Amino acid sequence: MKFDVYCDESHPDLLGSQHPQGQFMVIGGLWLPTSEREAFKAEIHQLRDRHRIGGEFKWQKVSPSREVFYRQLVEWFQGKGDQLRFRCIAVDHSQVDLKLYHEDDQELGFYKFYYQLLHHWILDFNEYNIFVDFKSNRRRDRLHVLRRCLDYSNLSSEVNEVQAVRSEESVLIQMADVLTGMAAYRLNDRVREGSAKSQVLRHYEELFGQQVGPTFKGEEKFNVFRIDLAGGW
Numbered sequence: 001m002k003f004d005v006y007c008d009e010s011h012p013d014l015l016g017s018q019h020p021q022g023q024f025m026v027i028g029g030l031w032l033p034t035s036e037r038e039a040f041k042a043e044i045h046q047l048r049d050r051h052r053i054g055g056e057f058k059w060q061k062v063s064p065s066r067e068v069f070y071r072q073l074v075e076w077f078q079g080k081g082d083q084l085r086f087r088c089i090a091v092d093h094s095q096v097d098l099k100l101y102h103e104d105d106q107e108l109g110f111y112k113f114y115y116q117l118l119h120h121w122i123l124d125f126n127e128y129n130i131f132v133d134f135k136s137n138r139r140r141d142r143l144h145v146l147r148r149c150l151d152y153s154n155l156s157s158e159v160n161e162v163q164a165v166r167s168e169e170s171v172l173i174q175m176a177d178v179l180t181g182m183a184a185y186r187l188n189d190r191v192r193e194g195s196a197k198s199q200v201l202r203h204y205e206e207l208f209g210q211q212v213g214p215t216f217k218g219e220e221k222f223n224v225f226r227i228d229l230a231g232g233w
Contacts, residue, residue, distance in 0.1 A: 001033060001034075001126050001127070002033070002034035002035070002126070002127045002128075002129070003031060003032065003033055003034060003126055003127070003128050003129070004031075004032055004033075004034050004037055004128075004129050004130075004131065004172070005029045005030065005031050005118065005128060005129070005130045005131065006029065006030045006032075006131050006170065006172040006173045006175070006176045007027065007028065007029045007030075007114070007117075007118075007130065007131065007132045007133065007173070007176055008027075008028060008132075008133045008167065008173055008176040008177040008180050009025070009026065009027040009028070009110075009133070009180065010025070010026045010027075010028075010059075010180050010181050010183075010184035011024065011025045011026065011184060011188070012025055012027075012110055012135075014091075014093040015091070015093055015096055015106045015109055015110060016106035020093055022093075022184070022188040022190075023092055023093065023094070023187070023188055023189075024090040024091060024092055024093070024184060024187045024188055024226075025090070025091045025093060025113070026088050026089070026090050026091075026180055026183050026184040026187065027088060027089050027091075027113060027114055027117050027180070028086060028087065028088035028089075028117075028176055028179055028180030028183060029086070029087050029088070029117055029118065029121075029130075029176065030084065030085075030086055030172060030173075030175055030176040030179065031084070031085045031086070031087065031121065032083060032084050032085070032172075033083060034127075034129065036083055036084075037172070040080075040084065040172065041171055041172060043076065044073075044076070044171045044172075044175065045171065047069070047072060047073060047076060048069075048171075051066070051068065051069040051072075053066065053069055055168070056167060056168045056174055057069070057070075057073075057171075057174050057178070058167070058174055058177040058178060058181065059177055059178050059180070059181025059182060059184075059185070059197070060181065062178075062196050062197045062200055063196050064196045066196070067196040067199055067200060070178065070196075070200045071199070071200055071203045073175070073178060074178070074179075074182075074200060074203065074204040074207065075203075075207065077175065077179065078204070078207045078208065078221070081221075082220060082221070085220055085221055085222075085223070086176075086179045086221070086222050086223065087117065087121055087223040087224075087225065088117070088179070088180055088183050088223070088224055088225065089113055089116055089117040089225045089226075089227055090183070090184075090187050090214070090224060090225065090226045090227070091113050091227055091229075092226075092227075092229070095228075095229035095230050096109060096229060097229075107137055107138055107139065107142065111142050111145070111146050113227070114132070114146060115146060115149055115150065116225075116227060117225070118130065118150055119150060119153060119154070120217075120225075121223075122150060122154045122157050122159065123157060124154075124156035124157055125156055125157060126157050126158075127157070127158045127159075127160055128150075128157065128158070128159050128160065129160050129161050129163070130147070130150075130159065130161065130162045130163070131162075131163050131164075131165045131170065131172075131173060132162065132163070132164055132165070133164070133165070133166075133167045133173050133176075133177070134164040134165060134166045134167070135164070143162045143163070143164060144162075146162050147159050147161065147162040150162070179222075182197075182200070182201055182204065182212065183212055183222075183224060185197055185201060186201060186211070186212040186213065187212075187213065187224075187226075208221070208222055212224065214226040
């Protein structure tokens, strides 16, 4: 089968910040069959039109006036069952040693964690198109190297492309932003009771049946991989 993956990140600055404003950097990916791409995009556009949401939607734009839209958006995601899946990796910045393991290069470390997010859900005998939110990189070959590493480490599958797309041009990357932001909001203990964001988060947790947090590897709907860089058993 052919699959699309749409990715975004939250708090990437934590990897190199001298004054971190959180604990976890989170990179998330929304996974769907390529055959469903156009139908899913159309359904999101219909939901946006119904609520008169103009321009880009994202987690940072959750507000009381748009709370119902975001609640219905996470309902839509959950209602798609195994046709629409989300996985994110949570990286504790205090465990990251850029100098020892990443050539003292924050950008290199960031894309190594991107690899860890994607690699474990690339299954044999499938094809994948991966779309990441556009960001300026110091080295222009970062996405080419990421695609090549994913392709070499998954010899029975094919990674056709890893392509940067501006989020305002893709409602599926915007959807990935919402889910990634929601996970980061919970993991970084930013929940403010009574806020629109907390209401959307708790609504999704009711639908999901548990609090958003680290999950078992086999969780297929909303998988949170908290990577442990400290070693041990």
